[in-house]
Amino acid sequence: EDQVTQSPEALRLQEGESSSLNCSYTVSGLRGLFWYRQDPGKGPEFLFTLYSAGEEKEKERLKATLTKKESFLHITAPKPEDSATYLCAVQAHDSNYQLIWGAGTKLIIKP
Amino acid sequence: DTEVTQTPKHLVMGMTNKKSLKCEQHMGHRAMYWYKQKAKKPPELMFVYSYEKLSINESVPSRFSPECPNSSLLNLHLHALQPEDSALYLCASSQGPGQGNNEQFFGPGTRLTVL
Numbered sequence: 001e002d003q004v005t006q007s008p009e010a011l012r013l014q015e016g017e018s019s020s021l022n023c024s025y026t027v028s029g030l031r032g033l034f035w036y037r038q039d040p041g042k043g044p045e046f047l048f049t050l051y052s053a054g055e056e057k058e059k060e061r062l063k064a065t066l067t068k069k070e071s072f073l074h075i076t077a078p079k080p081e082d083s084a085t086y087l088c089a090v091q092a093h094d095s096n097y098q099l100i101w102g103a104g105t106k107l108i109i110k111p
Numbered sequence: 112d113t114e115v116t117q118t119p120k121h122l123v124m125g126m127t128n129k130k131s132l133k134c135e136q137h138m139g140h141r142a143m144y145w146y147k148q149k150a151k152k153p154p155e156l157m158f159v160y161s162y163e164k165l166s167i168n169e170s171v172p173s174r175f176s177p178e179c180p181n182s183s184l185l186n187l188h189l190h191a192l193q194p195e196d197s198a199l200y201l202c203a204s205s206q207g208p209g210q211g212n213n214e215q216f217f218g219p220g221t222r223l224t225v226l
Contacts, residue, residue, distance in 0.1 A: 043217035101153035
């Protein structure tokens with residue numbers, strides 16, 4: 001069965017304390033893996049798409065990496081404004097539209 | 112422009128009311144989506160329109176009725192809703208099958224409360 005598991009559920013960091021969020025997936029052929037950021041009461045904001053193992057993408061303090069079993073979202077020297085829920089989703093080869101979502105990681109950065 | 116707009120931002124309705132949610136995108140995307148999101152849960156797919164035709168209905172109750180008047184617009188008509196339908200309703204769009212990148216871009220959502 002296709003599934004996505006994110007860990008940890010919640011992560012509290014001090015400002016400037018780097019860390020990583022994990023997204024483990026099981027899918028019958030990966031079409032793409034997507035990272036989103038979601039602020040409370042708002043729609044998810046697209047961050048990255050990763051298509052194949054070994055691929056990496058960067059944006060400001062965020063870097064996403066992909067292996068055959070998992071993806072990491074590395075956050076370097078985070079600031080309080082990076083506080084949000086980070087969602088991971090995968091799309092299988094046999095799907096044009098449906099995404100399989102993880103439950104998200106709630107990230108809190110304390111000043 | 113990677114913006115998807117939704118109106119209204121907030122909606123409060125009684126169980127006998129009829130209302131509509133609206134969504135618009137001007138990215139030339141040919142796939143548009145409705146999602147429902149409950150607190151502390153990921154988005155849950157409801158409907159997908161591809162090239163203005165309904166492609167996916169995830170067994171959504173008939174009190175939710177989608178409509179795609181043209182390639183830029185998506186509506187969700189609501190009638191006789193239940194309190195458990197209260198949620199954040201999200202619209203999204205993507206390029207469409209065979210068009211390249213598959214990432215979905217989301218709107219800000221409509222917070223719906225059913226009394």
